[in-house]
Amino acid sequence: MSKHHHRDRSWAPAPSALPADAQVIDNHTHVASVVPFARAMSHEAVEKGQPQVPVYGVDELLAQAADVGVEGVIDCGCELPNLQVAIDMAREHPGQVHAAIAIHPNEAVLHGHRGVPGPDGLAVKYKPYHDVPFDEAMAEVARLARAYPRQVVAIGETGMDLFRTGAAAVELQREAFRAHIALAKELGLPMQIHDRDSHREVIETLLADGAPERTVFHSYSGDAEMGEIAREHGWYLSFSGTVSYKGNDGIRESARIVGPSHVMVETDAPYLTPMPYRGRTNAPYMIPYTLVALADALDLPLAEAARATRRTTREVYGI
Numbered sequence: 001m002s003k004h005h006h007r008d009r010s011w012a013p014a015p016s017a018l019p020a021d022a023q024v025i026d027n028h029t030h031v032a033s034v035v036p037f038a039r040a041m042s043h044e045a046v047e048k049g050q051p052q053v054p055v056y057g058v059d060e061l062l063a064q065a066a067d068v069g070v071e072g073v074i075d076c077g078c079e080l081p082n083l084q085v086a087i088d089m090a091r092e093h094p095g096q097v098h099a100a101i102a103i104h105p106n107e108a109v110l111h112g113h114r115g116v117p118g119p120d121g122l123a124v125k126y127k128p129y130h131d132v133p134f135d136e137a138m139a140e141v142a143r144l145a146r147a148y149p150r151q152v153v154a155i156g157e158t159g160m161d162l163f164r165t166g167a168a169a170v171e172l173q174r175e176a177f178r179a180h181i182a183l184a185k186e187l188g189l190p191m192q193i194h195d196r197d198s199h200r201e202v203i204e205t206l207l208a209d210g211a212p213e214r215t216v217f218h219s220y221s222g223d224a225e226m227g228e229i230a231r232e233h234g235w236y237l238s239f240s241g242t243v244s245y246k247g248n249d250g251i252r253e254s255a256r257i258v259g260p261s262h263v264m265v266e267t268d269a270p271y272l273t274p275m276p277y278r279g280r281t282n283a284p285y286m287i288p289y290t291l292v293a294l295a296d297a298l299d300l301p302l303a304e305a306a307r308a309t310r311r312t313t314r315e316v317y318g319i
C-alpha cells in the first residue's frame, strides 16, 4: 500500500492561543486556496474510508486563526484570476485581511504561452487566462494596486523559481521579476519575494536593479551566507513551517543573523505545514506552531518572538 493511502487528511488540532498582548499577522497565505484544497482532502478521506473531514469557508478559517491569536493575514493573489479574489477578501474583512498581488514566477512564464516546457511538463499547465500576454497581466497588477491602495499592502509573490520551470525560463522570470521590482518602487510598496532554488539569481537581480526599500523573502529558504547578505541590505525574512523542519539549520541560523527586528512569520497555506503536523492541510491557525520553532531559533520566549514578528509587520506594511 502506498504512503499516499495512509496519509492523514484530517485537520491538525488547534495550537494553544497566543497571549492577548502577543497577537500576530500571517505574513503570507492563500486563504482562498485552502478551501478547495481542504475539499479535495475531504473527498479523498471518504474514498479511503477515513473519518469525515470538515470543509471550512474563508470566514471560519479567519475566525479559527483569530481564536489562537492570529489577528490578521496578508492574503496573496498571484495568478491573474486571483488578484481580485485577494482584494475582495480584504474589502470584506477590513483590518483583518490585507492583500499582496503579483504574477507568480511560474505564472509569468505561461502568459502569452511564451514559456518553454520544463522538466515536469509545464506546457500542460496552460489555462485559458494564460492567453493574456505577460505585459497585460502585469498592467492589471499595477491597475489594481493603484485602485485599491487601502487593501493592497505589498507587491508579491514575485521572484524566481528554477525548481519547477527549468533553466530555459530563467530570463523570462528575471524580466518578470524586474517588472515587479520597478512597480513596487514606483508605488512605494513592500515586495514579497518567492525564491525557490534561485538564491543567486534573485540576489543578483535585486542588487542590479536596486531592491525596494522594504524587501521581504517569503518562506525564506536560504543558508547562513544568504542570511548575512540579507542583514547587510536590511532585507526582511518571513518564516513558514519549513523553519521547523529537521535539517533546515541554515534557515534557523539566518533568523538569528538578521535578528528579531527583521523576522516575520507566515503559513503559505495550504502548503508547508509546520511540525509536528507536516503533511496535513495548512491554514492560518497553524501559525503558533511555526512560532515555537522560530522562537527556539531566536532563543526567545514564544510571546517575545510573536511580538517581534508583529512589530516587523507593522514596520514593513504599516498594518
Ligand SMILES: [Zn+2]
Pocket (backbone or CB within 6 Å): 028, 029, 030, 076, 157, 268
Ligand atoms: Zn505563496
